[in-house]
Amino acid sequence: DNPAIEAEVIDMLSRLLKQLGLEDFNLLINSVGCSVCRPAYVNKLREELRAHADELCEECRRRTETNPLRVLDCKVPSCQPVIERLPAIADWLCEECREHFALFRKYLDIHGITAQLAPRLVRGLDYYVRTTFEIVSNRLGPTQNAVVGGGRYDGLSELIGGPPTKGFGFALGMERLVLLVSGRSELGAPYQAPAPEIFLVHLDTPAFEHNLKLAAELREDGIFAYIDFEGKSIKSQMRQANRVSAKFTCVVGESELQTGRFMLKRMTDGAQVTLGRNEVSEYLRKEE
Known part of the structure; x- marks a missing residue:
């Protein structure tokens, strides 16, 4: 329950991001209280939101009844004037939660970590208590800019x-992190998805089902096989292969299924070879 653990976790995250070459990020923090003090705040929040329901979007009106804290997450511009006038949860914290949050901020200072108090930063899930945080980067835009988010979730177990268990953790947005570090010379070239060794085109449902099994067998041999799952035409599948x-x-159809012979076409030069099904994997491995 010691808030020093929370500061340690955030210090670890800060060091990780800096080692990845990221310096321009900000730490946002807040406390969402506990089961003692939060219910009264939620009731007050719902009361205020109901009084301004006609100024809120449809989703916020729904959340007013189901989970008022989630309204604070809303990014719809027309809702922001109402949200800005809502009471802050910091004013409703019990003495223990206030002390916990004050110690947390003290330990951040000891680590030399600068944090910005974000009164509207909440977690909509009931098992979150007390400390919440986000690490954001303006390079990702003004709204969907969180790289890491987390907090204390003592109620999850x-x-x-499970048994009563204290917990503090986070989720890291890998896609957003990749966007931020991609292209940095010291980290190597930007990630590029590998090209499939083979694109299995199907003409009908039996061919599609055959290709599913063939692709699984090829993947078992370490070959990247690609299949269309959207029911596209042959022409569209070939364009997708490109x-x-x-x-x-x-291309697999009735003839290939009957004969057990499959024609592979190399896309770079159009060269073709016809093989038995059990020869496809060995041929592709040699062509790698």
């Missing part, structure tokens, strides 16, 4: 049938 830079294509 009990919620899923878009994903597949090395080979193989």
Whole structure:
């Protein structure tokens, strides 16, 4: 329960981001109280929101009844004037929660970590208590800019049938982190998805089902096989094979299923080879 643990976790995250070459991020913090003080705040919040329901978007009106704290997360511009006038949860914290949050901020200072108090920063899930935080980067835009978010979730273990257990953790947005570090010379070239060794084109449902099994067998042999799942035409599937830079294509229809012979076409030069099904994997491995 010691808030020093929370500061330690955030210090670890800060060091990680800096080691990845990120310096321009901000730490936002708040406290969402506990089961003692939060219910009164939620009731007050719901009361205020109901009084201004006609100024809120449809989603916020729904959340007013189901989970008022989630209204504070709303990014709809027309809702912001109402949200800005709502009471802050910091004014409703019990003495223990106030002391916990004050110690947390003290320990951040000891670590030399600058934090910005964000009164509207909440977690809409009931098992979150006390400390919440986000690490944001303006390079991701003004709204969906959180790289890391988390907090204390002492109630989670009990919620899923476990014993009372203290907890503090976070979720890290890998896609957003990749966007921020991509292209940095010291980290190597930006990530590029590998090209499929083969794109299996199907003409009908039996061919599609055959290709599912063939793709699984090829993947078992370490070969990247690609299949269309959207029911596209042959022409569209071939265009997709070009878009994903597949090395080979193989069109499967009734004839291929009957004969057990499959024609592979190399996309770079159009060269073709006809193989038995059990020869496809070995041929592709040699062509890698």
